[in-house]
Each structure stands twice: as structure tokens, then as C-alpha cells.
Amino acid sequence: MLLHEPTIRLGVFLAVFAAMALWEVGAPRRAASVGRAVRWPNNLGLTALNTLVLRLVLPAGAVGLALQAQHRGWGLLNNLALPGWAAVAASVILLDLAIYLQHVMFHAVPLLWRLHRVHHADLDFDVTTGSRFHTLEIVLSMGVKLAVVAALGPPVAAVLIFEVLLNATSMFNHANVALPAGIDRLLRWLLVTPDMHRVHHSIVVRETNSNFGFNLPWWDRLFGTYRAQPAAGHQGMTIGIEQFRDPVELRLDRMLLQPIRGESGRYAIGREAV
Numbered sequence: 343m344l345l346h347e348p349t350i351r352l353g354v355f356l357a358v359f360a361a362m363a364l365w366e367v368g369a370p371r372r373a374a375s376v377g378r379a380v381r382w383p384n385n386l387g388l389t390a391l392n393t394l395v396l397r398l399v400l401p402a403g404a405v406g407l408a409l410q411a412q413h414r415g416w417g418l419l420n421n422l423a424l425p426g427w428a429a430v431a432a433s434v435i436l437l438d439l440a441i442y443l444q445h446v447m448f449h450a451v452p453l454l455w456r457l458h459r460v461h462h463a464d465l466d467f468d469v470t471t472g473s474r475f476h477t478l479e480i481v482l483s484m485g486v487k488l489a490v491v492a493a494l495g496p497p498v499a500a501v502l503i504f505e506v507l508l509n510a511t512s513m514f515n516h517a518n519v520a521l522p523a524g525i526d527r528l529l530r531w532l533l534v535t536p537d538m539h540r541v542h543h544s545i546v547v548r549e550t551n552s553n554f555g556f557n558l559p560w561w562d563r564l565f566g567t568y569r570a571q572p573a574a575g576h577q578g579m580t581i582g583i584e585q586f587r588d589p590v591e592l593r594l595d596r597m598l599l600q601p602i603r604g605e606s607g608r609y610a611i612g613r614e615a616v
Contacts, residue, residue, distance in 0.1 A: 347405050351506060362517040368444045370538065372521045372577060376465050376589055379589045384472035384594045391594075392473075392480045398483055407491045408501040417495015419426040426485045426497065433496030435558070437504045442561040445554040446611070455610040456601040457482070462550065463586040464599065464607070467543050472516035473509075476601060493562060513537040534559045541572045545580040551574070554569050583609055 392554040396403065402410075411417050412454040419429050475483075491501060515534045530538045534555045542553040552569035555562050562568035572579040585604055588594060 347505075350491060350502065351509065354506050354510055354552050357454060360585060362513050362519065365519045366468055366517055368472075369606050370387050370518050371540075372467070372518055374468075374518070375467050376592065377579070378490050378506045379569070380577055381464070381466060381468075381592055382470050384597065385474045387475040388468070388475070388477070389400075389470075389593045392475065392477050394502070396480060396484060399481060400488070403484065404487050404505060405498060405501050408496055408498045411492060411495045412462065412498060413494075416492055418493065418496070420495035427495050430500040433500035434504045434507070435493060436494060437487070437490060437496065437501070438508075438556075438558045439561060440486070440558060441508065442554055442558075442565075444486050445556070446567070448479065449551055449554070449609070450611040452606040452610040454479075454482075456606055458581055459585070459607070459609065460597050460600050462543060462583050463591060463597075464543075465582050465589065465592065466539055467516060467519070467581045467586065468518040469513050469516060471543070472512040472514075474597075476597065478601070499528060508557055515556065530559050532559070533557070536569075537576060540576060540581075541569050543581050544572050544574075544584055545584060546573065547609055550583070550609055583607065 353394070377469050387535070404557065411420060415421065422429075424432070431503045433485070436450060448454045457476045457479040460479070461474055464474055496504075506520075512532065515536050516539065517536050519536055520531070521535060521537065526535050526537050529535050534553070534557060538559060539555055546549055549569060549572055550566050553562050555565055558569075585607055586596075
């Protein structure tokens with residue numbers, strides 16, 4: 343399984359990316375404010391850089407660590423006699439909870455927000471935004487994920503399923519696609535939808551600090567961070583943050599240097615008045 347993991351993940355990435363990109367062309371939710379010719383090469387360039395860095399720094403990744411944990415008996419689930427299906431289901435749910443909590447942490451700590459704001463500083467919201475993260479955030483996120491895998495001891499299959507799901511749902515819930523209101527209302531009980539997550543990319547601080555889920559929508563409702571709609575509506579809302587609104591900031595070199603430029607701002611949770 344470890345041998346085929348890169349192929350599986352790349353195949354799913356390309357398939358979902360192509361589907362979302364075509365959907366955005368056929369049924370866009372909002373008109374773009376900046377052309378794809380400016381944003382896409384830089385966003386996808388950052389994605390490619392992050393993939394390369396992770397493969398160099400942590401080549402085995404979470405799936406490789408899960409395999410080691412299984413062989414050595416590390417982690418909670420490797421020491422419980424659960425049926426295979428229950429261990430897989432519990433692992434996917436608990437890993438998703440960990441990602442939700444990590445996301446909140448990157449909004450709560452000003453130093454971490456400096457990294458995470460690269461994701462929020464995109465001036466439009468589409469499928470490429472789903473993988474636009476600063477390289478240091480990607481490495482730190484993998485470190486958190488590895489710690490959770492070591493402590494939890496999830497089945498190898500569960501980690502691969504989770505990694506594929508997280509990647510696919512991130513592209514889906516960042517896609518600039520229109521869903522009928524009734525379908526969106528029902529679907530967001532099971533999955534984070536584009537309309538649900540778009541609220542999180544609002545320039546309004548209280549909206550930015552809501553709807554942290556990437557995959558499962560339950561955590562926002564459970565922990566009180568759910569916001570159904572943006573105050574200005576999906577057509578009227580402004581995407582991004584107050585800083586870095588010049589289109590030149592969409593360049594790859596500017597994104598990489600963004601964490602050390604300017605103030606941390608007032609988006610970090612608890613810093614609204616700063």
C-alpha cells in the first residue's frame with residue numbers, strides 16, 4: 343500500500359481537480375475578480391513546491407508512520423480489539439477532529455496565523471485555493487498529523503483513506519461552484535460544502551473565524567464555530583483579508599515571504615481589537 347500511495351493520491355488529485363475546474367467553468371458561484379492566468383500558475387506552483395518539500399523532508403508521511411505503528415504496536419487502536427471496520431471509521435473521524443483543532447490553532451496563535459494567512463490572502467476562492475498553503479504550514483501540519491497517528495495507532499488503510507478524502511474535499515469545498523440551495527442545505531450535514539466554507543474566507547473577522555471544518559461539518563456545530571451564511575451574501579461578500587490586497591501579492595515569491603512581512607493583523611482569534 344505504501345508503494346502505491348503517491349500514485350493513488352496523485353490520481354485522485356488530478357481527477358477531482360479536473361472535475362472541479364470543469365464544474366467551475368460550467369456553473370460558477372461567483373464572478374472572478376482576478377484572472378486565472380494570474381492566480382493559477384502561482385497557486386499550483388506553491389502546491390508543487392509543497393509536495394516536493396514534503397517528499398524530501400518526510401518521505402514516508404502519515405501512511406508510512408501508520409505502517410510502523412502497526413508493526414511496533416504503537417498507539418491506542420493497535421492495542422484495542424476493535425473490528426477492522428470500526429477502527430477505520432473511528433480513525434477517519436478522530437483524524438478529522440485533529441485537523442479541525444489544528445485549523446483553529448493556526449487561527450488562534452498570531453505566529454501560526456502569519457503562516458496560515460497565505461491561504462486566506464487569495465483574492466478569489468476556487469479549486470486552487472484548496473491547496474494554497476505556505477510551505478512551513480504544510481510541514482508543521484504534517485508534524486501534527488504524525489503525532490496524532492503515533493498516539494492513535496490507526497490502520498494503514500484508514501490513514502490513506504483520510505489523506506485522500508482530505509485532499510479531495512479541500513478541492514471540493516474551495517471550488518467556485520453553484521449547488522442548489524436545497525442540496526447544499528442537506529449536504530452540509532454530512533460534508534463541508536463550498537457555500538459553508540466560503541464564509542471562512544470572508545474579509546470580515548468574525549466570519550473568517552468560523553466554519554473551520556475541511557471534511558466533516560459536525561465539529562463547527564459541536565464547538566460553536568458554525569456560521570450558516572456570510573452577512574453580505576455569497577455574491578456581495580469580499581474574499582480575502584484586509585492585508586495583501588494588491589494583485590502583485592498573488593505571486594509565488596510574495597506568498598513565500600508573506601509571513602515575515604507586515605503586522606500579524608487582527609484576524610488571529612482574540613486579536614480583533616488590535
